[in-house]
Amino acid sequence: MSINNTYSFFSGVERSFDKAAKFTRFSNGILEQIKACNSILRVKFPVRIGDQVEVIEAYRVQHSHHKLPCKGGIRFSMEVNQDEVMALAALMTYKCAIVNVPFGGGKGGIKIDTSKYNVGDLERITRRYTSELCKKNFIGPGIDVPAPDYGTSGREMSWIVDTYSSLNPNDVNAMACVTGKPISQGGVRGRVEATGLGVFFGIREACSIKEDMKEIGLSVGIKGKKIIVQGLGNVGYHAAKFCQKAGAIIVGLIEYNGAIYKESGIDVDQAQAYRLQNGSLLDFPGATNIAQVEEGLEQECDILIPAALESVIHEGNAGRIQAKIIGEAANGPLTPEADAILNEKGTMVIPDMYLNAGGVTVSYFEWLKNLSHVRYGRLEKRFSENRYAEIMNSVEELTNKKMSEMERKMILKGPDEIDLVHSGLEDTMMGAYQEIREVWKTTKGVEDLRTAAFICAINKIGVAYEELGIFP
Known part of the structure; x- marks a missing residue:
């Protein structure tokens, strides 16, 4: 059974918001302002593709202006529509608030099938879209x-920053107009794996709390947990890889054209290489094929990580999900109906608006780097190494013992940019989870982490609006 085509993603977000809003102290007026999309841009522009001119449909939504700039990805997909972009922009607002990143939520999309265009065509479309954003003051x-976002990468971001810079030659901070750029174009190390690594940090933190694990019948820690991952794109691949590195067992992998299951575990890198070579996960050595892709979600496991598109778990299949923890790596992979069913079953759902916030967190670091015009680690790396050397020399003199060369290298190493970025992301994800859990456990009537996450977000945004002084 598939989800009803009339389902509104944005309405689903609003329903989750309304469920949480009753636990906050804010008036209906402030709540309506928080919930509303502030600015919606829908454009159609012509682009020459070969000998023809095509009219391209595109969007950019700024959900909230309680803090600026707005922040959110751009996706290239035939599924792009105004409802989806509004919903994703709203989730970005709440996501940024939850992880204490000072941005309002935004989102963009171009309605195209990228497989039908060559690189030159995609560049022309991207640059024209950027010029439209510049004309409307939306970038x-x-x-x-x-x-x-889905269907885009650092390549498209480099085209955007180049186009913006050419149209704004006097903007000394032009590099900060977009994040997720290649390193050579002002990007930050650690951005590629950021969302997947954030998913891992979030799931690890949830699994570290003995009381919560006991309630759902699992042991503490991520080691030994059986995990199924849906989607081997950037997010799903890195989430699976970091979980496997920490000792989890990846028992199932699901792609749009095939799913596999192996109780003893699947090597993520080998499976990814096989998929790229053969175009499918099916017939991966040692694994069992699953005939219907959706059935892959219903296999036995401890943790299910949906890391593809929205609404893959819905009223029709939620009752058959066996996982005790669902980590929403994708945006909106559960419908509200599925949420209700899983909450009734006692399944712990770690919500998307928290769990996949690793991307925007590291994007924030990149934005700060671009504004400061200095890479992370440049000022403190040598200082730290020199101080560590002094301490180590003192310890060796006091103990009259020499450390091995490997030990010296490990101890003396000062932080590189990627070390600082990963450290900042880890601290952010751990702290945000504890905030959400505190609300979950101390607010009477709050039964799930999603509602608690929305409460955290609403409280922070509501205070920001109050302090702006725009309400009589």
Whole structure:
């Protein structure tokens, strides 16, 4: 059974918001302002593709202006529509608030099938889209800062920053108009794996709490947990890889054209290489094929990580999900109906608006780097190494013992940019989960983490609006 085509993603987000809003102290007026999309841009523009001119449909939504700039990815997909972009922009607002990133939520999309265009065509479409954003004042370091999303990457971001810079030659902070850029174009190390690594940090933190694990019948820690991952794109691949590195067992992998299951575990890198070579996961050595892709979600496991598109778990299949923890790596993989069914079953759902916030967190770091015009680690790396050397020399003199060369290298190493980025992301995800859990456990009537996450977000945004002084 598949989800009803009339389902509104944005309405689903609003329903989750309304469920949480009753636990907050804010008036209906402030709540309506928080919930509403502030600005919606829908454009159609012509682009020459070969000998023909095609009219391209595109969107950019700025959901909230309580803090600027707005922040959110740009996706290239035939599924792009206004409802989806509004919903994703709203989730970005709440996501940024939850992880204490000072941005309003935004989102963009171009309605195209990328497989039908060559690189030159995609560049022309991207650059024209950027010029439309510039004309409408929907992009800029202090206005609205896009990033990669489904169907886009650092390549598209480099085209965007180049186009913006050419149209704004006097903007010294032009590099900060978009994040997720290649390193050579002002990107930050660690951005590629950021969302997947954030998913891992979030699931690890949830699994570290003995009381919560006991309630759902699991042991503490991520080691030994059986995990199924849906989607081997950037997010799903890195989430699976980091979980496997920490000792989890990846028992199932699901792609749009095939799913496999192996109780003893699947090597993620080998499976990814096989998929890229053969175009499918099916017939991966040692694994069992699953005939219907959707059935892959219903196999036995401890943790299910849906890391593809929205609404893959719905009223029709939620009752058959066996996982005790669902980590929403994708945006909106559960419908509200599925949420209700799983909450009734006692399944722990770690919500998307928290769990996949690793991308925007590291995007924030990249934005700060671009505004400061200095890479992370440049100022403190040598200082730290010199101080560590002094301490180590003192310890060796006091103990009259020499450390091995490997030990010396490990101890003396000062932080590189990627070390600082990963450390900042880890601290952010751990702290945000504890905030959400505190609300979950101490607010009477709050039964799930999603509602608690929305409460956290609403409280922070509501206070920001109050402090702006715009309400009589």
